[in-house]
Amino acid sequence: MKQKQITSQTTAILYQEPTADEMRPSRKQMIWANLKEFTVFIIAPTAIALPFFTWLLSK
Template identity: 55%
Template sequence: MKETASHSNTPVFAKNESNTKPVLYQHPTAAEMRTSRWAIIWANAKDFAIFIATALVLWFIVTTVIMAIFGD
């Protein structure tokens, strides 16, 4: 069976209009771009805590390996 698709239900548009207008997007102000001090302090505190925890875990692993190799 040879049937061709009928496109009679496709709407006909009068013209191609874009919905993007300058009002839809406005660049953020300098105040909106600035990161709050609390967010910076909190991010630095978390990074420092992760660094200290990683350093302690690695120190423990290295110490355990050295003690296993060389003994007390």
């Protein structure tokens, strides 16, 4: 019994580079990333330093 030949499903579209619009992050992703960075670099150090300075000033 012969089996049916399967044609390759690999096409040229699999190898296309993404367009500039596809590579650009969405506005929601940009806002979320900025909020996370703000939290890490502004709020977290303040939360660590504030108790230390209040402790220094209370002595």
